[in-house]
Amino acid sequence: MTIKLIAIDIDGTLINSHHELTTRTKEAIIKAKEQGVKIVIATGRPYPGVANILKELDLEDKGDYVITYNGSLVQECDTKKAIVSHGLSYDNFIEIEALSRQLGSHLHSIDRENIYTANQHISPYTIHEASLTGMPLYYRAVDQMTRNMEIVKMMMIDEPTILDEVISKLPSWFTDKYTTTKSAPFYLEVLNKQANKGIAVKELADYLGIKQEETMAIGDNENDLEMIEYAGVGVAMANAVSKLKSAANCETLSNDEDGVAVMIEKQLN
Structure with a gap:
């Protein structure tokens, strides 16, 4: 089954231990987008905390989406409009x-x-x-x-x-x-009880008409667990916590070894 949506955590996953996006990772993500794959950053950060990364990855166009606040919001990247919102009273x-x-x-x-x-x-x-x-x-x-x-x-x-x-x-x-x-x-x-990265990935996939088996999620920490469990292909970084590795379908290299790029390149080849 072809992967049509890849959800990627930021800290400990997308960026290395120096908080940098490597050239290889950027090129892999941009190439995947050009081939029609939805690349979705899924983070605990708010939109202002991810805006620079979205810009660097060319993920600010109409049709690009981002999951923020650990799944509390799913937002359009061009307008910042929330298509899913689960807040607290x-x-x-x-x-x-x-x-x-x-x-x-x-x-x-x-x-x-x-x-x-x-x-x-x-x-x-x-x-x-x-x-x-x-x-x-x-x-x-x-x-x-x-x-x-x-x-x-x-x-x-x-x-x-x-x-x-x-x-x-x-x-x-x-x-x-x-x-x-x-x-x-x-x-x-x-x-909110309805907010986690797994629910958010599902809600976005349903919104886009993408099947569960056509999704991939990549992460390293406990807040990535639900999206790893939901995705058709759940990927743990080599530096991930043991609980996440146990739930994942497979493991990639660490965030200091371009583990995200490695998984994306495998999908494109």
Whole structure:
């Protein structure tokens, strides 16, 4: 079966450990697009945090799509219009914030344009997220958040050992109600239950009339698990976590060895 859509994670997958797109990877993606394959970046980042990559890969045209916020949004690359949106309500925000404080984790919230934190001592990992995405960061007390805000996702953030302890204490009602996914050792993302990369890839494929067996997904971390499981061909990077490797159909080279390019080139030959 010919692959018609390839969903690709960014960090630890598309870019190398120096946060660079290699020439080989760029050429493979551009060639695949020219041959009619839908190349879809699937990331936990917001649109501003992926815009430069989309431009570098020539993925900003009409008919190009990007999955952002770990599946909370599927957007048109030319207009940024969302064709799929699964956000969080104000009541969700209040509930998540209260539990985060109870368990002792830092937290920030993200809408389509900004990052907000109620922590007066702002976590360096929140600052890192703002730097990575290029989004403005604001201190905003809980009582300053309003019902008309369109929160896309929230993130519990802390030193890895602290965060792992917090995760171990999450009540079952919470993990049943929300999608929780670890995108880095210091990030636990909290999303609408209908938001994950696997659901987003399926919704986009259905929108485009592409069959499940005609899709491929490439990733390295736990937040890529659902799209690896959904795709007709699920590919784990050599540097992927063991849980992802167990779920994948096959493994490619690491992100420092052009593993994404290797898989795309195999599809084109």
